[in-house]
Amino acid sequence: MLLVENTKCECGHQNSVGTVLCESCGKPLGYNDESDLPLEMRYDGVARRSQKSNPNFIDRIWNFFSSVKIAIYLIVITFLTAMLGTIYPQENTFINNFDPSVYYEETYGLPGKLYYLLGLTHTYESWWFIGLLVMIGTSLVICSLDRVLPLYRALSKQQVRKHLQFIHRQKTVFRHKVEGDAEQWVENYGAQLKRKGYRIHLDGSALLAEKNRFSRWGPYINHIGLILFLLAILARSIPSWQMDSYITIPDGDTVQIADTNYYVKNEKFTVEYYKDEELPDKLKGTSRAKLFETKAVLYECVSNCNDQLQKPVLREVKRHNIVVNEPLKYKGIKLYQFDFDTTPRLNAVHPVLVDKQTGQVYGPFDLPMKDSALQHKLGPYTLDLYANYMEFDIGDNGEPTTLSRDPIAPAFIFTVKGPGLDAKGEPYIYFPMQKDKVKFSQDTINGALANKIEIRVDGMENVDFSEASTYLNVRMDKALPYVWIGATFSMVGLLMGSYWQHRRIWLRVDEGELSLGAHTNKNWYGMRSDVAGALQKIGITVDPKSLDNGGNNA
Amino acid sequence: MVQIVILIAVLIIGGYAIGSTLFAADKGPLKEGSEPPQFKLADLDGNLKQLSDYEGKAVVVNFWGTFCPPCVKEMPEFERQYQKWKDEGLVILAINLSEDTLTVNNFVRRFDLHYPILRDVNRKTERSYGLKSYPTTFFIKPDGSIMEIKVGGMTEAEIDERIERLLQL
Numbered sequence: 059m060l061l062v063e064n065t066k067c068e069c070g071h072q073n074s075v076g077t078v079l080c081e082s083c084g085k086p087l088g089y090n091d092e093s094d095l096p097l098e099m100r101y102d103g104v105a106r107r108s109q110k111s112n113p114n115f116i117d118r119i120w121n122f123f124s125s126v127k128i129a130i131y132l133i134v135i136t137f138l139t140a141m142l143g144t145i146y147p148q149e150n151t152f153i154n155n156f157d158p159s160v161y162y163e164e165t166y167g168l169p170g171k172l173y174y175l176l177g178l179t180h181t182y183e184s185w186w187f188i189g190l191l192v193m194i195g196t197s198l199v200i201c202s203l204d205r206v207l208p209l210y211r212a213l214s215k216q217q218v219r220k221h222l223q224f225i226h227r228q229k230t231v232f233r234h235k236v237e238g239d240a241e242q243w244v245e246n247y248g249a250q251l252k253r254k255g256y257r258i259h260l261d262g263s264a265l266l267a268e269k270n271r272f273s274r275w276g277p278y279i280n281h282i283g284l285i286l287f288l289l290a291i292l293a294r295s296i297p298s299w300q301m302d303s304y305i306t307i308p309d310g311d312t313v314q315i316a317d318t319n320y321y322v323k324n325e326k327f328t329v330e331y332y333k334d335e336e337l338p339d340k341l342k343g344t345s346r347a348k349l350f351e352t353k354a355v356l357y358e359c360v361s362n363c364n365d366q367l368q369k370p371v372l373r374e375v376k377r378h379n380i381v382v383n384e385p386l387k388y389k390g391i392k393l394y395q396f397d398f399d400t401t402p403r404l405n406a407v408h409p410v411l412v413d414k415q416t417g418q419v420y421g422p423f424d425l426p427m428k429d430s431a432l433q434h435k436l437g438p439y440t441l442d443l444y445a446n447y448m449e450f451d452i453g454d455n456g457e458p459t460t461l462s463r464d465p466i467a468p469a470f471i472f473t474v475k476g477p478g479l480d481a482k483g484e485p486y487i488y489f490p491m492q493k494d495k496v497k498f499s500q501d502t503i504n505g506a507l508a509n510k511i512e513i514r515v516d517g518m519e520n521v522d523f524s525e526a527s528t529y530l531n532v533r534m535d536k537a538l539p540y541v542w543i544g545a546t547f548s549m550v551g552l553l554m555g556s557y558w559q560h561r562r563i564w565l566r567v568d569e570g571e572l573s574l575g576a577h578t579n580k581n582w583y584g585m586r587s588d589v590a591g592a593l594q595k596i597g598i599t600v601d602p603k604s605l606d607n608g609g610n611n612a
Numbered sequence: 613m614v615q616i617v618i619l620i621a622v623l624i625i626g627g628y629a630i631g632s633t634l635f636a637a638d639k640g641p642l643k644e645g646s647e648p649p650q651f652k653l654a655d656l657d658g659n660l661k662q663l664s665d666y667e668g669k670a671v672v673v674n675f676w677g678t679f680c681p682p683c684v685k686e687m688p689e690f691e692r693q694y695q696k697w698k699d700e701g702l703v704i705l706a707i708n709l710s711e712d713t714l715t716v717n718n719f720v721r722r723f724d725l726h727y728p729i730l731r732d733v734n735r736k737t738e739r740s741y742g743l744k745s746y747p748t749t750f751f752i753k754p755d756g757s758i759m760e761i762k763v764g765g766m767t768e769a770e771i772d773e774r775i776e777r778l779l780q781l
Contacts, residue, residue, distance in 0.1 A: 192626035295632040460679045
């Protein structure tokens with residue numbers, strides 16, 4: 059157990075434990091008060107708020123976070139671990155479905171495997187990294203509170219007449235013999251300091267001049283900014299605060315943005331390339347995109363939103379032509395042009411049925427590639443859709459099959475009934491694409507029926523296809539405005555603390571003997587020139603350098 | 613007093629932030645022991661079926677498409693397994709990979725399948741299950757967690773062995 063410290067100053071002021079300079083008169087307290095070296099003026103010598111002689115459990119936690127040393131350790135550890143996260147790409151930088159447990163080992167070998175096993179592939183989302191950030195945040199709050207409150211109190215009730223030891227042990231000191239009326243002299247000097255922007259407080263023959271006290275709050279405003287910044291970043295884990303996903307939309311399609319109530323339609327995607335004469339020589343002959351543009355429409359679902367059986371009812375909320383760097387923006391959601399694919403996709407055809415004997419043409423009828431009507435009536439003919447295939451092929455067992463679910467080589471098998479045909483109907487296979495018609499020899503398969511009827515498309519106007527698909531990046535970051543607010547606070551605090559200095563001058567005249575001491579947190583050169591400049595104005599010439607009383611940074 | 617308020621605030625905010633990272637780690641790719649995502653899909657008659665309807669039962673969720681030969685081979689095998697085990701409470705849910713109605717109906721008629729065939733729409737369910745290749749089969753224990761994820765086709769004996777194991781849990 060430590061000795062109970064006597065914290066009462068000779069001026070009668072009761073200071074709290076841990077006080078270095080008497081809160082009232084400024085007299086140095088404690089064992090080193092015999093020295094005449096410059097004083098440690100940090101936080102004006104007041105005790106930190108939490109300094110107690112008998113800390114309990116909560117006080118100990120508080121004191122742990124209140125320590126600047128701990129704060130620095132935390133920051134250094136965070137920096138070092140953040141560096142670890144940059145060795146290999148993080149998991150969240152991969153867009154496609156990929157398996158991290160395989161990827162890292164395959165790509166980087168054993169170090170990659172270890173990297174994955176240690177969880178460094180998601181460093182910045184790991185519990186311990188977030189934990190470090192939380193601890194830094196806590197330390198910021200507690201360190202600041204512990205110092206700013208006592209400092210505020212000390213600065214708002216400063217005593218004008220300071221202890222002689224306090225004055226003589228400043229880093230800028232001046233002593234002089236004053237002739238005549240001391241109070242008059244102090245007033246004259248005060249007037250000169252006032253012209254330099256100081257606020258003057260007089261107490262008989264003692265004076266306190268103070269300037270730019272607000273710069274002392276700079277670091278704390280900076281800390282408030284950093285805390286806001288940290289909170290904003292932590293807030294990203296709130297559901298629906300942050301999104302970064304990708305959607306593919308073929309021309310004319312409407313696609314839901316996953317996990318939202320929004321749907322996007324791509325009315326038309328256009329890509330324009332530079333002409334050869336627009337390109338420098340070495341790029342001639344290559345296709346360089348000049349413009350990607352998606353004519354996009356954003357819809358909000360208003361009803362049947364989660365109903366599997368019914369179509370959702372959509373309401374248009376925004377229409378925008380998305381080009382690179384000009385996203386569609388709506389209520390915090392941003393849709394960026396990300397990529398495109400110019401593979402065309404057949405959506406529907408509008409074929410006609412030709413009676414080859416009479417030359418009569420029936421139709422056209424609507425035949426979408428997916429979910430077509432099952433029956434089409436065309437004059438005397440009836441087509442019943444028997445089967446359809448997206449990517450037609452003949453399987454190993456000789457039966458027709460499909461190789462995928464995308465309309466790459468679509469085929470339709472109809473049962474055709476009509477004049478001169480079997481009453482039960484005759485099968486007819488139809489390939490909308492000419493290449494498939496040839497490849498699978500449509501006419502041979504259809505046999506005799508191929509001589510009686512033909513299903514064909516007349517002209518491109520009867521073909522409905524998507525020329526391209528657009529890839530959009532969907533982003534949402536509700537935390538961003540708060541990040542900016544935090545950054546602004548932080549910057550304002552930095553500027554306040556960096557470009558202004560808190561300067562104070564204390565002086566007192568005792569029986570014709572002037573004692574002047576001055577303190578600033580930085581720019582001692584300016585401090586001394588303020589003191590010397592004002593002295594010059596009342597007729598005392600002194601070399602500013604001679605005011606230097608030693609001490610670091612002085 | 614201020615100390616306690618601030619430390620409590622730190623506990624709440626920090627606890628939430630750290631907690632959500634631990635929770636997010638749980639949300640990664642599905643694996644044995646994790647909870648399969650919920651779905652609500654229509655069967656061939658247009659009745660909505662959801663996974664939670666089968667709580668407390670052994671469920672086999674199989675993703676299939678007519679364009680995938682091993683899936684096609686498996687479907688009649690699942691039918692035989694279904695007939696073999698249905699009285700013991702086995703549930704088979706075969707989710708079609710967003711193909712069109714005619715294709716699915718023709719297929720089911722051809723193989724005469726009796727277990728529920730569910731229709732995924734626009735690949736939503738398949739995405740929520742993080743499917744990478746077909747077929748993929750999830751064996752879900754009566755307690756609602758995944759016993760095994762089998763990517764790729766299985767022989768009938770392999771299906772049988774897994775179902776037997778599943779029903780013993």
